[in-house]
Amino acid sequence: xxxxxxxxxxxxxxxxxxxxxxxxxxxxxxxxxxxxxxxxxxxxxxxxxxxxxxxxxxxxxxxxxxxxxxxxxxxxxxxxxxxxxxxxxxxxxxxxxxxxxxxxxxxxxxxxxxxxxxxxxxxxxxxxxxxxxxxxxxxxxxxxxxxxxxxxxxxxxxxxxxxxxxxxxxxxxxxxxxxxxxxxxxxxxxxxxxxxxxxxxxxxxxxxxxxxxxxxxxxxxxxxxxxxxxxxxxxxxxxxxxxxxxxxxxxxxxxxxxxxxxxxxxxxxxxxxxxxxxxxxxxxxxxxxxxxxxxxxxxxxxxxxxxxxxxxxxxxxxxxxxxxxxxxxxxxxxxxxxxxxxxxxxxxxxxxxxxxxxxxxxxxxxxxxxxxxxxxxxxxxxxxxxxxxxxxxxxxxxxxxxxxxxxxxxxxxxxxxxxxxxxxxxxxxxxxxxxxxxxxxxxxxxxxxxxxxxxxxxxxxxxxxxxxxxxxxxxxxxxxxxxxxxxxxxxxxxxxxxxxxxxxxxxxxxxxxxxxxxx
Numbered sequence: 001x002x003x004x005x006x007x008x009x010x011x012x013x014x015x016x017x018x019x020x021x022x023x024x025x026x027x028x029x030x031x032x033x034x035x036x037x038x039x040x041x042x043x044x045x046x047x048x049x050x051x052x053x054x055x056x057x058x059x060x061x062x063x064x065x066x067x068x069x070x071x072x073x074x075x076x077x078x079x080x081x082x083x084x085x086x087x088x089x090x091x092x093x094x095x096x097x098x099x100x101x102x103x104x105x106x107x108x109x110x111x112x113x114x115x116x117x118x119x120x121x122x123x124x125x126x127x128x129x130x131x132x133x134x135x136x137x138x139x140x141x142x143x144x145x146x147x148x149x150x151x152x153x154x155x156x157x158x159x160x161x162x163x164x165x166x167x168x169x170x171x172x173x174x175x176x177x178x179x180x181x182x183x184x185x186x187x188x189x190x191x192x193x194x195x196x197x198x199x200x201x202x203x204x205x206x207x208x209x210x211x212x213x214x215x216x217x218x219x220x221x222x223x224x225x226x227x228x229x230x231x232x233x234x235x236x237x238x239x240x241x242x243x244x245x246x247x248x249x250x251x252x253x254x255x256x257x258x259x260x261x262x263x264x265x266x267x268x269x270x271x272x273x274x275x276x277x278x279x280x281x282x283x284x285x286x287x288x289x290x291x292x293x294x295x296x297x298x299x300x301x302x303x304x305x306x307x308x309x310x311x312x313x314x315x316x317x318x319x320x321x322x323x324x325x326x327x328x329x330x331x332x333x334x335x336x337x338x339x340x341x342x343x344x345x346x347x348x349x350x351x352x353x354x355x356x357x358x359x360x361x362x363x364x365x366x367x368x369x370x371x372x373x374x375x376x377x378x379x380x381x382x383x384x385x386x387x388x389x390x391x392x393x394x395x396x397x398x399x400x401x402x403x404x405x406x407x408x409x410x411x412x413x414x415x416x417x418x419x420x421x422x423x424x425x426x427x428x429x430x431x432x433x434x435x436x437x438x439x440x441x442x443x444x445x446x447x448x449x450x451x452x453x454x455x456x457x458x459x460x461x462x463x464x465x466x467x468x469x470x471x472x473x474x475x476x477x478x479x480x481x482x483x484x485x486x487x488x489x490x491x492x493x494x495x496x497x498x499x500x501x502x503x504x505x506x507x508x509x510x511x512x513x514x515x516x517x518x519x
């Protein structure tokens with residue numbers, strides 16, 4: 001410390017939009033002769049490619065499309081279907097129809113400057129405002145300054161009126177589902193946590209770390225070399241397709257191909273034979289095409305985390321093609337009916353089934369607790385959470401459970417095909433927008449995944465004398481009663497060991513951090 005003195009290092013700050021481009025920095029340059037040390041910052045080259053035009057599906061010209069859709073014919077399916085031939089047929093059928101729809105749909109180029117409340121009238125007022133301001137600068141007279149000021153005031157007054165009109169219109173048409181959108185409008189959007197993962201210095205490394213976390217490696221699925229029609233498969237009907245479409249929300253997040261459900265509803269209304277011919281072939285063969293198994297995985301940070309240096313601080317929302325979800329809803333309805341007929345679903349699960357919700361789970365728990373407390377018994381509940389439940393669904397184990405439960409073979413075949421050979425493109429700040437093969441388990445965001453998970457964990461349920469076991473998707477609750485809390489602990493330990501043996505056979509585990517015991 002002899003002759004040294006404190007010095008100052010000037011740091012360079014970047015906003016969140018520039019942060020992903022900062023590759024590295026160092027202070028290896030020679031001194032400038034002052035107490036400042038120059039810093040070298042290496043930036044990645046930003047992508048100058050503009051976003052592709054986005055179809056405005058709400059403005060599709062259905063009047064001119066109507067006769068074209070009515071005369072549209074699906075290409076003939078392969079007579080000797082193999083997975084590659086069926087994939088090619090499905091891609092050709094979908095691409096021809098999508099190209100036809102996009103041809104009659106205007107496009108808009110998305111921009112972060114776009115404002116939903118902007119109108120054509122505001123564009124005219126802005127042009128006049130700028131014109132008056134230029135004239136005032138050129139001819140600096142009191143009259144021209146007054147004209148420029150009046151034009152500017154009218155322009156900003158019109159902006160305020162347009163915002164108020166848009167907000168009032170939004171509130172008038174608001175639904176319970178859009179309340180969170182209103183909250184984000186009033187509170188502003190929080191800055192997302194940026195992944196800072198140890199050992200992941202490049203976008204490619206970060207992409208791989210997140211993929212390994214969200215989609216742990218599993219044994220690959222090998223489809224049969226040749227597909228045969230299943231005689232046990234009932235023919236698909238237009239009523240089933242209409243029922244599946246009626247449950248699809250028009251405001252759902254866009255799929256990788258960007259086609260909303262409202263467009264498919266209109267196509268099915270004009271020509272119901274299109275979706276019937278395409279989807280019935282897949283149901284009959286018990287096969288889900290590879291072209292429908294590509295998805296986008298939007299990586300979102302979990303709010304309130306102390307740091308974002310672990311993949312567990314993030315969650316993923318998988319966006320699946322809408323036409324695939326229509327087929328998934330149809331198969332889910334058939335599988336649910338078959339599972340109930342064969343008694344595969346234990347009566348204790350709540351949620352993810354029609355007519356059951358969190359209200360039913362809470363009501364069952366409180367009712368049983370009060371019933372057990374009535375004869376002066378002590379009651380205790382242990383709450384458990386299956387770690388990464390959906391991602392740990394094993395394809396072969398689920399197929400075995402379905403076969404042993406005497407589920408029709410075509411449904412077992414379709415489920416195995418649906419869960420195998422999937423691909424996902426992660427979307428986050430520095431994503432490479434490249435699809436990667438994943439062993440996804442049951443993909444979150446699919447209409448059938450929750451039912452598949454309930455069937456997968458159905459063997460975990462068992463009856464408890466003087467107690468109760470209920471579950472809500474991947475959350476379990478063990479409730480026991482005895483004359484003392486010490487006795488409850490002994491009973492709970494025995495039941496938990498029994499449950500853990502069942503869990504280990506399925507290849508899943510309970511999260512230690514999320515266990516809770518309530519007396």
